[in-house]
Amino acid sequence: MVPESCFTKVLHTNHIPLVNELEELRNIILEPQETIRKLNEEITRLQAQRDELQQFVDGHHALAAPFRRLPSDIWGEIFVHCLPTNKLNVAVCTVKEAPLLLTTVCRQWREITLNTPRLWSSVHISASNPPPSMTVNQILLQRQAAILQGIKLWLERSGSRPLTLSIQVADNPPQRLRLHLQEDSEPAPFLELMDLLVGYSSRWKVLSLGSGVKAFHQRALERLTVADVPLLETVYAGDSNLLTSPNSFYLPPPNGNTTGVSDPRYAPASNFLCKIPSLHSLHLQRGSISTLHISLDWARLTELEFEFDPMTYESELFPIPVLQRIAQTCRSLLVLTLRSTCISGGAPFIDPVDWDSLRELTLIIGGLLCDYSYHDQAMEVPVALPFHSYVKDFYSVISASNLRRLTLQLGQRHQGRPASDDVLPFDTLIKRSPHLTHLRVIGYHILGAEAFSRCLLSAPSLTHLKLQPERIPGRRRRRSTERILTTPSEWVQMLLVSLNELGS
Secondary structure (H helix, E strand, O other), X not given: OXXXXXXXXXXXXXXXXXXXXXXXXXXHHHXXXXXXXXXXXXXXXXXXXXXXXXXXXXHHHHHOOHHHHOOHHHHHHHHHOOOOOOOOOOOEOOOOOXXXXXXXXXXXXXXXXXXXXHHHOEEEEEEOOOOOOOOHHHHHHHHHHHHHHHHHHHHHHOOOOOEEEEEEEOOOOOHHHHOOOOOOOOOHHHHHHHHHHHOOHHHEEEEEEOOXXXXXXXXXXXXXXXXXXXXXXXXXXXXXXXXXXXXXXXXXXXXXXXXXXXXXXXXXXXXXXXXXXXXXXXXXXXXXXXXXXXXXXXXXXXXXXXXXXXOOOOOOOOOHHHHHHHHHHOOOOOEEEEEEEEOOOOOOOOOOEEOOOOOEEEEEEEEOOEOHHHOOOOOOOOOOEOEOHHHHHHXXXXXXXXXXXXXXXXXXXXXXXXXXXXXXXXXXHHHOXXXXXXXXXXXXXXXXXXXXXXXXXXOOOOOEEEEEOOOOOOOOOOOXXXXXXXXXHHHHHHHHHHHHHHHO
16 A cells, blocks of 8 residues: 655656755655565565476476377487488588487487487598698597597497498598508508498498599408498499599590409499499499490499589590480489580580480580670670580480470570570470470570570470579679679560460
8 A cells, every 4th residue: 555645746747855855755755665675575485486386387297298108219200300401311420410419418318319220320421631730640549449439339329220321531631641651552540441331331222432532442342242232222423533533443445445444453443333233323423434334234223413524534525425325325214413514526416315214304514505706795785695506416415205304504694695596405305305394494594585485385294494593602693783684583574475475
């Protein structure tokens, strides 16, 4: 209850108390202040009592929570969905990600995680260079024991599950470490690591030999036989580990002569590929047409990713023979991804190859796709540029009548000038694919909207169209709108108008 006061009428006004009124004011608020202090103490006591009771209730509620009744196998299934989602779906040896992260939550989660083999059936192994402050002796003593023991425990926890292994090695060891190694020798830690992994070869399902894995790293694969890798289905060959260096992969001449391919001194990994009985998915980077001549049963492959580097050998400057070779040898392919660069050259026109098995095709082509000889430097307004004839020939090699999905990447924008061809280079490929339903074009800005609309009308079964601008990895895309004839929105508007006109 609020006490009575003679100052009630002047509260919240500009009244200035007199000297004799100040003492009266102090006496009036003494009793209410004491009451407020006692109430605050009571509130604090009640809040502490409420918090104590709430903790009691929450603790008993937690015992009855539904998740406590979940069996361990359900928790294990949930934990599997916490694994990293990357290209190979491989886990990394770090406590910042599953499965190691799950072992740090509580004792129950740690026990469930350690007893769920699916969480440990994939691993990415990165053998990096040692810091400059460490000596060779310290590396051998500290790194070798820790890495080998950790990988061994990881693989033991996988039980009998099929394994997905990703291996990556630093390309160039430090000069001080190189002095202790012969040119074709192998550091002891990595040699023991490869021996450890080969011991689990009977459970390999996916194997990725990433960047930096050279020929002397692969010698542990030489002693494997067909019976040692019964489950291996997918192999990834990283940057220059199998394809470009003479010390890592024997490349027979393009005339088809395979003499010496089985020589283990030159081809430890190529011989290994030929021994895999269940191989159906192969991913190769920076290869040559000679790579396609190794004694591998190419006809059994159902998925192939091939990065052709035309600069690897001076005699191979054009990707058409590569595409034709793949079409002729890989007759069972369902999915093909080909990365290459078109380089101007005198490659003859090749008759199209019928490829009835192909269902999904990705062609990532870069280089000089447009003919700059038509460009007049004196013109204030840049003109559209036609495609080179050899670019058109490239897309005419394949005749895939059962193709369902097609992805095309056409390179960079070529200084903002779209192409003005009456017929686009891939128009023939689309016309030969009557069942095509999904089309994705990356770098569509270099296409003429009217020509592209005519190309789309030649695919009546098309249900999905995705247009993306080109992307330059590792570099910021510079916005140079003053050099582009049309903005993306204007280009799409022109395409829709053209489709309406041609459709009517």
